[in-house]
Amino acid sequence: MRKRTQIPLLLLTLLTPAGFAQTASTYTPPTVAEIRAAATPTSDQTWWKHAVIYEIYPRSFQDSNGDGVGDLNGITQRLEYLHALGVDAIWIAPMYPSPQIDFGYDISNYTAIDSQYGTLADFDRLLAAAKAHNIRIVLDMVLNHTSDKHPWFVESAASRTNPRADWFVWSDGKPAPANAVNAHQGPHGLVVPPNNWIALFGGSAWEWVPTRGQFYYHNFYKQQPDLNWRNPAVEQAMFSSMRFWLDRGVAGFRLDAITDLLEDAALRDEPVYAPGTNAQGDPNVSDTYTNMLPEVHEVMRRLSTMVSKYPGDRVLIGETYLPDTAAIRPWYGTPAQPELQLPMDMMVGFHSEGGASGSNVALNLTHFRQTLTEMQTELDSHWPLLVFDNHDNTRSWDRFGDGGAHNPQIARIIATILYTSRSTALTYYGAEIGMSTHTPTRREDVRDPIGLTGWPREKGRDGERTPMQWTPAPPAAGFSTNAHTWLPIGNDFPTVNVATETAGPNSLLNWTRTLIDLRRGNPAVHDGGIVMLDTTNASVLSYARTVPAGSKFHPIVVALNFTAETQTVHLDLTPAGITSTTAKALLADAADLTSITTLSTFTLPPYASLVAEVQ
Numbered sequence: 001m002r003k004r005t006q007i008p009l010l011l012l013t014l015l016t017p018a019g020f021a022q023t024a025s026t027y028t029p030p031t032v033a034e035i036r037a038a039a040t041p042t043s044d045q046t047w048w049k050h051a052v053i054y055e056i057y058p059r060s061f062q063d064s065n066g067d068g069v070g071d072l073n074g075i076t077q078r079l080e081y082l083h084a085l086g087v088d089a090i091w092i093a094p095m096y097p098s099p100q101i102d103f104g105y106d107i108s109n110y111t112a113i114d115s116q117y118g119t120l121a122d123f124d125r126l127l128a129a130a131k132a133h134n135i136r137i138v139l140d141m142v143l144n145h146t147s148d149k150h151p152w153f154v155e156s157a158a159s160r161t162n163p164r165a166d167w168f169v170w171s172d173g174k175p176a177p178a179n180a181v182n183a184h185q186g187p188h189g190l191v192v193p194p195n196n197w198i199a200l201f202g203g204s205a206w207e208w209v210p211t212r213g214q215f216y217y218h219n220f221y222k223q224q225p226d227l228n229w230r231n232p233a234v235e236q237a238m239f240s241s242m243r244f245w246l247d248r249g250v251a252g253f254r255l256d257a258i259t260d261l262l263e264d265a266a267l268r269d270e271p272v273y274a275p276g277t278n279a280q281g282d283p284n285v286s287d288t289y290t291n292m293l294p295e296v297h298e299v300m301r302r303l304s305t306m307v308s309k310y311p312g313d314r315v316l317i318g319e320t321y322l323p324d325t326a327a328i329r330p331w332y333g334t335p336a337q338p339e340l341q342l343p344m345d346m347m348v349g350f351h352s353e354g355g356a357s358g359s360n361v362a363l364n365l366t367h368f369r370q371t372l373t374e375m376q377t378e379l380d381s382h383w384p385l386l387v388f389d390n391h392d393n394t395r396s397w398d399r400f401g402d403g404g405a406h407n408p409q410i411a412r413i414i415a416t417i418l419y420t421s422r423s424t425a426l427t428y429y430g431a432e433i434g435m436s437t438h439t440p441t442r443r444e445d446v447r448d449p450i451g452l453t454g455w456p457r458e459k460g461r462d463g464e465r466t467p468m469q470w471t472p473a474p475p476a477a478g479f480s481t482n483a484h485t486w487l488p489i490g491n492d493f494p495t496v497n498v499a500t501e502t503a504g505p506n507s508l509l510n511w512t513r514t515l516i517d518l519r520r521g522n523p524a525v526h527d528g529g530i531v532m533l534d535t536t537n538a539s540v541l542s543y544a545r546t547v548p549a550g551s552k553f554h555p556i557v558v559a560l561n562f563t564a565e566t567q568t569v570h571l572d573l574t575p576a577g578i579t580s581t582t583a584k585a586l587l588a589d590a591a592d593l594t595s596i597t598t599l600s601t602f603t604l605p606p607y608a609s610l611v612a613e614v615q
Contacts, residue, residue, distance in 0.1 A: 202280030
């Protein structure tokens with residue numbers, strides 16, 4: 001739910017101007033015990049610990065009825081593709097009834113399907129068909145807010161005395177100063193909003209409702225009023241909505257904007273952290289009183305208890321944009337009081353989203369090595385979730401690319417890290433074929449309200465939400481029979497599409513399929529521990545995936561050149577407890593690497609990737 005410029009804006013005191021976490025100067029190397037723990041293979045076969053989870057933005061995946069908008073039946077039609085790719089679960093962005101102000105994240109009914117996506121019967125067929133393909137379904141659950149068209153809010157806004165009057169965050173405001181602009185007539189005189197809180201999507205976070213003579217709080221759009229989670233009735237209603245889907249058989253939920261669930265009960269002003277204004281033209285205020293309040297953890301513990309009563313290891317995934325890896329750890333809870341199974345680790349994959357312009361930052365090896373190490377050593381016994389792409393951020397291909405010359409190789413580096421790390425892998429539709437971000441160049445082409453209000457400094461998120469490119473056939477690349485799709489098809493579809501890449505042995509799609517096959521079938525990647533190698537090398541990232549002592553299987557070594565220059569690598573494998581240096585390539589994107597026989601000394605071409613098995 002966070003817009004892509006929000007990480008550095010909200011965390012300015014914790015991030016550098018370029019958007020990198022200030023962990024380089026305060027970084028504490030892992031202890032020997034932490035390194036040993038990360039190097040120890042796992043014996044826990046809980047499904048989500050080894051899963052490839054594939055996010056589907058339903059409007060953009062597959063249109064089955066020719067209206068130019070993707071739907072549930074379209075997802076069902078593509079399950080064979082997802083199964084062949086090796087996907088274990090699909091996360092479906094909101095498909096509930098919605099006015100679509102925020103394209104589904106403004107929900108007007110939590111226990112139904114929006115008619116543009118199909119029916120509840122269509123969902124049940126999708127669920128059954130996915131099960132037949134050994135694919136689980138995870139739903140997006142928006143707990144922070146509803147649509148202003150939801151019956152709960154309509155009733156709440158009608159008076160101060162109705163049964164749901166306290167289901168949302170209301171305030172009388174404060175007396176208006178003499179020179180106030182846009183003051184409102186309250187029961188006891190002119191009033192203005194109670195504080196300086198700014199909505200993440202622009203403007204004051206408070207909206208006036210004349211029928212109540214009060215303001216309501218909205219962290220996002222004004223059409224998305226925040227629920228009052230201090231009211232137990234709200235929690236009961238939301239948990240009931242989640243049970244509706246759990247009872248139908250969903251594997252769990254991705255929890256949207258979960259760190260924003262509660263706000264300061266005293267409604268204190270936020271600190272101003274910088275002069276000037278943000279991309280929306282608003283003052284630069286922090287989120288001290290509207291984000292990561294301790295009480296949210298209490299709700300998460302109760303939610304975890306509710307979900308744990310269902311069989312099948314149901315999972316709770318959190319949208320957790322946090323300042324550093326250490327801040328992720330509390331969101332797991334404790335063994336006695338568990339919270340989320342998989343908070344998203346955004347530190348590795350989204351560090352380049354810096355500045356209001358969203359300008360790119362090239363691959364930074366120091367950052368990758370450090371954050372990957374932290375991900376493996378700072379979470380205690382908890383399992384990490386690694387993610388590089390989602391519906392709110394410029395695609396990783398574009399963020400980490402060098403403008404085109406080496407983008408295909410860099411895309412392979414990102415995929416290799418995602419699928420060979422010791423973590424759950426979360427990907428986004430189209431990443432496997434290298435879909436690019438197609439940002440609108442004219443305001444009149446923008447559909448995302450963020451882009452409409454923030455243009456030209458903020459161009460919105462349409463660019464990363466364009467329809468899936470299935471074939472090279474115009475006009476809609478196999479996504480739809482309708483030439484007028486809800487967003488334009490990317491202009492690179494003649495070459496960047498599933499059909500063409502399936503037939504190309506050296507394509508990113510086939511590279512990804514091979515990585516996922518390796519992840520699924522090779523015990524070193526599926527269950528192995530991880531050890532960073534050659535940690536002073538400023539150009540090449542290397543790590544080993546270990547196997548249990550006495551195993552008939554062999555360790556795996558990954559080496560990735562982060563530069564545009566050829567690099568000679570000398571690997572010492574003894575930190576991983578490996579004495580042999582003999583190896584064979586399992587996957588390499590440079591011809592010379594396919595015949596590699598030793599890891600003692602070898603050469604990596606520019607931006608080359610190597611996955612090798614130690615013999």
